[in-house]
Amino acid sequence: MTSRQTLPSGQIVFDPRGAVAATEIRLAPRPETLRGVRLGVLDNSKWNASKLLRHAAAALDGFEPAAVNRYVKDSFSREAGDALLDRLAAENDVVVTAIGD
Amino acid sequence: MSTAQTASPQAAETVDLVEWYFRQGWTDGLPVVPPTPESVESMVAALGGDPDRVETRVPPRWGSLTREVLAVNLVLAGCRPAYAPLVRAAMLALCSPHFNLHGVQATTHMAAPLLVVNGPVRTEIGMNAGANVFGSGNRANATIGRAVRLMLLNVGGAQPGDLDKSTLGHPGKYTFCIAENEEASPWAPYHVERGYRPDDSTVFCIAAEGPHSVTNHVADDPEGVLDSIVSAMSTIAHNNAVSSGACAVVIGPEHAATIAARGWTRADVRRYLWSHTDNTWDDVSFGDRYGRVYNRNLPRWYRRRPGARIPIVPDPDDIHLFVAGGEAGRFSAFLPGWGHMTSPVLRALDGRAGGGRAPCVDGTCEL
Numbered sequence: 152m153t154s155r156q157t158l159p160s161g162q163i164v165f166d167p168r169g170a171v172a173a174t175e176i177r178l179a180p181r182p183e184t185l186r187g188v189r190l191g192v193l194d195n196s197k198w199n200a201s202k203l204l205r206h207a208a209a210a211l212d213g214f215e216p217a218a219v220n221r222y223v224k225d226s227f228s229r230e231a232g233d234a235l236l237d238r239l240a241a242e243n244d245v246v247v248t249a250i251g252d
Numbered sequence: 253m254s255t256a257q258t259a260s261p262q263a264a265e266t267v268d269l270v271e272w273y274f275r276q277g278w279t280d281g282l283p284v285v286p287p288t289p290e291s292v293e294s295m296v297a298a299l300g301g302d303p304d305r306v307e308t309r310v311p312p313r314w315g316s317l318t319r320e321v322l323a324v325n326l327v328l329a330g331c332r333p334a335y336a337p338l339v340r341a342a343m344l345a346l347c348s349p350h351f352n353l354h355g356v357q358a359t360t361h362m363a364a365p366l367l368v369v370n371g372p373v374r375t376e377i378g379m380n381a382g383a384n385v386f387g388s389g390n391r392a393n394a395t396i397g398r399a400v401r402l403m404l405l406n407v408g409g410a411q412p413g414d415l416d417k418s419t420l421g422h423p424g425k426y427t428f429c430i431a432e433n434e435e436a437s438p439w440a441p442y443h444v445e446r447g448y449r450p451d452d453s454t455v456f457c458i459a460a461e462g463p464h465s466v467t468n469h470v471a472d473d474p475e476g477v478l479d480s481i482v483s484a485m486s487t488i489a490h491n492n493a494v495s496s497g498a499c500a501v502v503i504g505p506e507h508a509a510t511i512a513a514r515g516w517t518r519a520d521v522r523r524y525l526w527s528h529t530d531n532t533w534d535d536v537s538f539g540d541r542y543g544r545v546y547n548r549n550l551p552r553w554y555r556r557r558p559g560a561r562i563p564i565v566p567d568p569d570d571i572h573l574f575v576a577g578g579e580a581g582r583f584s585a586f587l588p589g590w591g592h593m594t595s596p597v598l599r600a601l602d603g604r605a606g607g608g609r610a611p612c613v614d615g616t617c618e619l
Contacts, residue, residue, distance in 0.1 A: 158267055158272075164286070
């Protein structure tokens with residue numbers, strides 16, 4: 152791999168960005184209904200995001216989920232830990248979260 | 253990744269390469285030094301050869317920082333090959349998980365990574381630790397910080413308004429790199445206190461706001477000088493007040509001499525500053541004027557009740573103390589950090605772990 156290119160003028164230039172080596176991960180299929188699902192509510196611990204999430208979760212309650220499970224991230228900026236991600240996946244069919252400053 | 257193309261028989265008009273790099277969006281807004289095969293090769297050699305070796309990946313774009321890409325950015329920034337190992341160490345430190353560069357790059361806060369260099373490399377490459385230390389005028393300080401910024405932009409993808417969501421940013425997002433003035437300091441160098449040898453060269457990184465000047469031309473004792481720094485720290489305006497974390501304090505040599513003349517150590521200074529900042533729970537909760545506040549971004553063990561003192565950072569060791577600046581002038585500086593979302597990191601240029609208490613993984617120590 153080289154970042155080097157030659158322009159039509161013969162001048163040599165270099166791409167400073169570096170390649171992105173990533174594998175595509177597909178989104179989970181969208182649920183057809185929220186009725187009867189196990190709903191996870193993930194609070195990222197921010198003041199305004201938390202307010203938004205409270206209202207969103209209240210609105211979703213009208214769809215009669217089978218359960219509403221609440222979680223809090225240790226840090227709004229850092230990635231959720233593996234243990235929390237595993238619990239979210241195991242205990243829920245749908246998870247909602249909110250970000251907001 | 254493009255492959256080399258052959259020049260057409262009718263040679264096209266020569267391109268102004270400085271303008272060409274601007275058109276690609278591969279600059280920090282200032283003209284860059286167009287790399288040549290020779291300058292890139294010299295820089296790769298200074299990194300140990302092997303141009304395709306991936307040193308790290310830079311978030312949030314997660315571009316692969318190969319030695320060649322590192323070299324290209326070093327040349328673009330105007331660095332000399334002698335700076336290359338220091339810049340590499342800084343990038344490795346910044347990309348360690350503790351630092352959470354992803355968050356630092358993307359936040360709406362203004363924080364930028366500040367580098368503070370210790371050890372012999374400072375003098376070997378001619379860094380400025382003296383007058384105007386945070387300012388302009390020194391090639392090593394300026395271009396090392398600039399090279400890091402170019403990689404955060406180019407490889408990390410932190411383009412303003414796109415992946416960098418900072419509301420305001422600050423001037424340190426062009427370059428933000430100083431050296432400790434070990435020669436003018438009455439204390440052991442920062443990295444020695446952290447378990448490294450004096451002849452180790454290290455780079456410390458913290459996500460920080462710009463420096464806030466602390467003036468005190470009157471006090472002839474440690475308490476007086478430090479009370480002025482306490483005053484700068486005791487405000488609810490900065491992130492540490494509401495999001496905890498770590499901060500930096502840079503003591504000017506005259507202030508340091510006054511403090512040390514009474515036998516005060518670095519630890520004494522940190523403890524005094526930590527003990528006497530006087531934010532209260534009422535300050536940081538706005539007296540519950542906007543609703544009942546708990547503030548989950550502050551440590552659990554803080555008392556959340558009227559009148560309770562709220563420390564600026566959880567522990568005196570979260571105040572990272574350096575001596576820097578010119579020999580004349582009774583000034584110091586306070587640099588608030590971003591918050592608990594990031595941990596400062598320290599790394600030796602050769603990747604050797606320090607002997608201090610901080611845990612070190614793959615050569616980078618979490619502070």
